[in-house]
Amino acid sequence: MSTQVESRPEAGTEPGAVRAVADHVKGYWAEVRSGEVGALPAVAGIIALCVFFGISQPVFLSVGNLANLFGQGAAVACIAMGLVFVLVIGEIDLSAGFASGVCAAIMAVILTNWGMPWPLAIGAAIATGVVIGLLLGTLVVKLGIPSFVVTLAAFLAFQGIVLMILEEGSNITIHNETVKAVAGGNLERWQGWTLLVLTIAAYGALQMNRWRRRVARSLVHEPLAVVAARIASLGALLTATVFLLNLERSANPQIISLTGVPVVVVILGALFAVWTFVLHRTRFGRHLYAVGGNREAAVRAGVNVDRVRIAAFVICSGMAAIGGIVAASRAASVDPNTGGSNVLLLSVGAAVIGGASLFGGKGTVRAALLGGAVVAIINNGMGLMGLSAGVRFGVTGAVLLLAAGVDAMSRGRGKLFGRH
Amino acid sequence: MFLELTGLSKRFGPVEVLSDVDLAIDAGEVCALVGDNGAGKSTLVKCVAGIHAIDGGAITVDGETRTISGPRDAAALGIEVVYQDLALCDNLDVVENLFLGREKVRGMVLDDDAMEHLAAETLSSLAVRTIRNLRQPVASLSGGQRQTVAIAKAVLWNSRLVILDEPTAALGVAQTRQVLELIRRLADQGLAVLYISHNLNDVFAVADRIAALYLGRMAAVLDAADATQSQVVELITSGRSGSLGLGAADTNGARP
Numbered sequence: 001m002s003t004q005v006e007s008r009p010e011a012g013t014e015p016g017a018v019r020a021v022a023d024h025v026k027g028y029w030a031e032v033r034s035g036e037v038g039a040l041p042a043v044a045g046i047i048a049l050c051v052f053f054g055i056s057q058p059v060f061l062s063v064g065n066l067a068n069l070f071g072q073g074a075a076v077a078c079i080a081m082g083l084v085f086v087l088v089i090g091e092i093d094l095s096a097g098f099a100s101g102v103c104a105a106i107m108a109v110i111l112t113n114w115g116m117p118w119p120l121a122i123g124a125a126i127a128t129g130v131v132i133g134l135l136l137g138t139l140v141v142k143l144g145i146p147s148f149v150v151t152l153a154a155f156l157a158f159q160g161i162v163l164m165i166l167e168e169g170s171n172i173t174i175h176n177e178t179v180k181a182v183a184g185g186n187l188e189r190w191q192g193w194t195l196l197v198l199t200i201a202a203y204g205a206l207q208m209n210r211w212r213r214r215v216a217r218s219l220v221h222e223p224l225a226v227v228a229a230r231i232a233s234l235g236a237l238l239t240a241t242v243f244l245l246n247l248e249r250s251a252n253p254q255i256i257s258l259t260g261v262p263v264v265v266v267i268l269g270a271l272f273a274v275w276t277f278v279l280h281r282t283r284f285g286r287h288l289y290a291v292g293g294n295r296e297a298a299v300r301a302g303v304n305v306d307r308v309r310i311a312a313f314v315i316c317s318g319m320a321a322i323g324g325i326v327a328a329s330r331a332a333s334v335d336p337n338t339g340g341s342n343v344l345l346l347s348v349g350a351a352v353i354g355g356a357s358l359f360g361g362k363g364t365v366r367a368a369l370l371g372g373a374v375v376a377i378i379n380n381g382m383g384l385m386g387l388s389a390g391v392r393f394g395v396t397g398a399v400l401l402l403a404a405g406v407d408a409m410s411r412g413r414g415k416l417f418g419r420h
Numbered sequence: 421m422f423l424e425l426t427g428l429s430k431r432f433g434p435v436e437v438l439s440d441v442d443l444a445i446d447a448g449e450v451c452a453l454v455g456d457n458g459a460g461k462s463t464l465v466k467c468v469a470g471i472h473a474i475d476g477g478a479i480t481v482d483g484e485t486r487t488i489s490g491p492r493d494a495a496a497l498g499i500e501v502v503y504q505d506l507a508l509c510d511n512l513d514v515v516e517n518l519f520l521g522r523e524k525v526r527g528m529v530l531d532d533d534a535m536e537h538l539a540a541e542t543l544s545s546l547a548v549r550t551i552r553n554l555r556q557p558v559a560s561l562s563g564g565q566r567q568t569v570a571i572a573k574a575v576l577w578n579s580r581l582v583i584l585d586e587p588t589a590a591l592g593v594a595q596t597r598q599v600l601e602l603i604r605r606l607a608d609q610g611l612a613v614l615y616i617s618h619n620l621n622d623v624f625a626v627a628d629r630i631a632a633l634y635l636g637r638m639a640a641v642l643d644a645a646d647a648t649q650s651q652v653v654e655l656i657t658s659g660r661s662g663s664l665g666l667g668a669a670d671t672n673g674a675r676p
Contacts, residue, residue: 137646175584217533219540281530283523289519293509300507302492303522360513 021149028309041406042354042370046377047400060384064249067262071183073376075100075327076343079369080350081275082319085312086379087351088279090360091140091147095154096347100324101339102158103128103290105165107325108172108334109374122325129321130314133160137313138382141306147313155344163336171335174328179374182267183330186260189246195266207231234410246417264326268369271322275315275365288312292360325346343391349400350375357407374399422447422612423468423499423581429476430463433605436675437463437599440477441630445581448504451602452560452644455633461616462540464633465583468614470494490633498580498666502570502587510559514551515539517558517667543568546605550598564595571602581612588622620649635658637665 039087053060086093093099107125110116135155140147163169174180187195207227214221242261250258279285285307290298298305320339327343328334354371356363375396382392421444429439438460445451455461464474466472467478478485489496494501508517516535523612524531524538537556558566561575567587574582586604588596601628607613617623623630623644630637630647632655639655642664654661 158569213533215538219533221535282528283525283530286516286520286523286530289511289516290509293511294507297507297509298507300491300503303521361509 021296037366038354039364041335041372041403042367042374045353045374046370049374049377049381053377057381059193060355060362060381062249064251064258065242065380065384067186067245067249067258067317069373069376069380070262070265070268071330072380073372074183074268075330076346076375077268077348077369077372078271078323078326079343079347080354080372081365082316083267083325083347083351084356084365084368085275085279085288085319086147086316087292087356087358088288088360089312091132091150091294091309091312092348092358093136093313093320094151094171094344095136095158095292096151096316097339097344098155098158098324099129099132099317100320100327100343101162101334101336102132102165102324103321104324104328104338105162105172107179108174108328109165111174112172118176119245121176124180125325126321129318129324132313132320133317134310136317140313140343141309152277159336159340162338168334169336171333173333178281179325179329180332181263181327181329184266184332185260186245186258186264187263187266189260191260192242192246199238199269200231203234204231206353213382219324232286232371264401267326269320270367271319274367275319278366282306284311292362307409308331334399342396344397345400347372349396349403352400352407353403355407358404359407371403378379421480424480425464425468425477425518426480426639427477428464428467428474428479428664430460430467430472431475436636437465438636440634441633443641445612445640447580447585448607448610448624449628450607450615452627452630453614453616454620454623454630454652455631455632455657458635459633459656460632460636461633462585463636465501465594465614465616468494468499468581482572489513492534495577495579496593498578500574500579500585501579501583502567502585504587504589508566508570508573511512511557512552514561514569517569518542518576520573522577528675534631538570538576540573545609546572546575546602548572548602560597564598567591567595567599568602571599572604575606575611581614583608583614583616585616586618587615596622601641620652623652632656632665634666637666640664669671 022103035416050061059065079100083093083096101127106128107121110124111118134153136147136150139145139150165174207230211224211227229306245261245265247260248257248259251254254414279288287298287305290301291305295305298308317388323343324339327338331338350371351368352358352365352370352371353374354364354367356367356371377398379392380397384394427466428438428441428443429436441453441460441464443453443464453461453464463472466582467474468488470490470493473489479488480486481499488497488498488499488596491501496594501663512520515532519535524534526610536554543554545552546568548568550568550660551561561569571582571587573585587603591599591675600622603613603615607628615623624647627644629641630644630650630652631641634655637659639659640661642651642655651664653662655665659666
C-alpha cells in the first residue's frame with residue numbers, strides 16, 4: 001500500500017489506523033483489529049443499554065428523551081473529562097464533585113445575590129476552579145501528600161464551604177436567562193445544520209490532511225477508503241443526531257415549541273475537541289502520558305514533571321467548575337447538594353468505564369464522554385422503569401466495578417496496556 | 421581522545437568512592453568498565469553524566485576541561501546514558517519514547533510524522549530489524565527490543581559517547597547477542613562507547629579495551645586483545661594480576 005521505510009512491516013494498515021490520533025470518535029475498528037479494547041466496552045455498553053431500555057421502555061427512544069439525556073449527563077461528563085487528566089498521571093481527585101459545587105455556589109451568589117453580570121459570575125466560577133486545582137496540585141506535588149488524602153480532605157472541606165457560601169443550606173435560585181440557557185437552551189434549526197456542516201468539514205479536512213502528509217512522507221498509512229469511511233460514518237452519526245434533535249419534541253407543540261440541538265451538546269463538543277487536541281497533539285499532553293506511564297523516565301527525559309502534574313489538577317478542577325455551572329444551569333438553582341451526592345462517583349465511573357485507567361498512563365477525553373453516556377443512560381433508563389434510587393446506585397456501582405475489573409485485568413495482561 | 425578523566429575523585433561524606441581515577445575513551449571504540457559491586461562503576465558513570473559533582477580531578481571532552489553539572493550539560497556535550505532500568509514509558513509507543521522530552525513540534529502541534537520518519541531512519545542506520553512496528557506500545561516489546569529502543573534513544577541526538585549500564589543483564593542468549601552486535605555497530609559508526617558489565621564473556625565479545633575498577637581505584641586498563649579472562653577476574657577481585665594492577669600497599673594486603 002505504501003512505499004515502506006526500511007524496518008517496517010509490509011503494508012500493515014493497523015499501525016496507521018491505531019496511530020490516527022485525530023480519530024477520536026470512530027476509531028473503534030482500528031482498536032479492535034489491533035486487539036486493544038479501548039472504548040469498545042463503553043460503545044458496546046451503550047448499544048446494549050439502548051436496546052434493553054428501548055424494548056422495556058419505548059419512551060426511552062423518544063426524541064425528547066434523547067435531548068433529555070444530554071442535559072442529564074452533561075455535568076458528570078464535564079467533570080469526567082477533567083478527571084481524565086488526573087487519572088492519566090496516576091492520581092485521583094475525590095474533591096471534583098464538591099469543587100463543582102463551590103464554583104456553582106460562587107456563581108450563584110455573584111449572579112443572584114449581588115446582581116452582577118453573567119460573564120463575571122461564570123468567569124469567577126472558573127477562576128475558583130483553577131485556584132482550587134493549583135492548591136490541590138501544589139499540596140500533592142510540592143509537599144508529597146498522596147492525592148487520595150489531599151482530595152479526600154478537600155472533599156470534606158469543600159462540602160463545608162458550600163454550606164457556608166449558601167448560609168447554612170438555603171438554596172439560591174438563578175434567574176439569569178443566559179446562564180439558564182447553558183443547560184436548558186436549544187440552537188435554532190439552521191444553527192444546528194450549519195454547525196453540523198462545519199464540524200464534518202473540519203473533521204474531514206483534518207483526516208485527509210493527515211493522510212496526505214503520511215503518504216507524502218512514505219509512512220505507513222491507511223487506505224484512502226478507510227479514511228473516507230470513517231469521515232462518512234461520523235458524518236452520518238452526527239447528521240442523524242442533529243436531524244432527530246431538530247424534530248419537534250414538545251408534548252404540546254401549540255403551546256410551546258421545543259426543537260433544536262441543545263446548547264449543552266455544543267459545549268460538550270467544543271470541550272471535547274479542545275481537550276483532545278491538548279492531550280494528543282501537544283507536547284504537554286504527551287508529557288501527561290509519560291508522567292503516568294513512568295515518572296522516573298519522564299524526569300530523566302527532561303520533562304518538568306512537577307509542572308505537568310500541577311497542570312493536570314488545574315485542568316481537572318477547572319472542568320469541575322464548568323460541570324458545576326452546567327449543573328446549576330440545569331437546576332436553575334444551587335443548593336448544598338450541588339456537586340454532592342453521587343456526582344463524583346459517577347464522574348470517576350464515567351472515566352473508568354470509558355477506558356481510563358486508575359493505575360495511570362491511560363485514558364482519553366473520548367473515554368470520559370462515552371463513559372458519561374453509559375452512566376447517564378443507566379440512570380435515565382432505570383428512572384423511566386421506575387426503579388428506586390437504591391437500585392440505581394447498586395447497578396451503577398456494579399458497572400463501575402466491572403469497568404475497573406476490565407482495567408485491572410487488561411493491565412495484568414500488559415499487552416493491552418496502551419493509551420488508546 | 422573524546423573523553424578523558426584525570427585524577428577523578430568522589431567522596432560521599434567520609435567514604436571515598438572514587439580516588440584518583442584515570443580513564444580515556446576514544447571515538448570508535450568500546451571501552452568496558454568492569455569491577456565488583458561497590459567498586460565505583462555506577463558512581464563513575466554518574467559523575468560523567470552530571471548527576472554527581474566531582475570532588476577532585478578533571479573531565480576533559482575533546483581536549484577541553486568541562487564542568488558537567490547536570491544531565492543537560494552532559495547531553496549538550498554529546499554524552500548519553502542508557503540506565504539499567506531503561507527509563508522507558510510502557511504506555512507510549514516506540515516513536516513517542518524515542519523523542520520523549522525532545523518532541524518535534526510545528527508551532528504548538530506535535531509533528532508525529534516527522535518523528536516517526538526520523539525514528540525509522542535512526543533504527544535502520546543501526547541496522548535494527550527486530551522492531552517491526554514503530555507505533556506499538558513499548559509494553560508489548562521483548563527485553564531485547566526494549567534495550568534496543570533505549571539505545572536508539574541515546575544515539576538519536578548526535579551523541580558522541582554512549583554509556584551503557586549493564587545492558588544485557590536481564591536478557592536471554594539470542595537477545596544478548598543482538599544487543600552486543602548493536603553496541604559494536606555504535607562504535608563502528610564512530611561513537612565512543614563505555615560499556616559496564618559483570619559478564620566477562622560479553623565484555624570480551626565486544627570491548628576494545630577493558631578498564632577494571634577495584635575499591636574506587638583504577639586497577640588497570642587493558643587491551644582486550646592482550647588480556648585473558650583470568651587476568652580480568654583477578655583485577656576485579658584483588659586489584660592486581662601479576663605485574664598488572666595496584667601495588668601491594670594500595671590493595672591493603674587483600675590479596676591472599
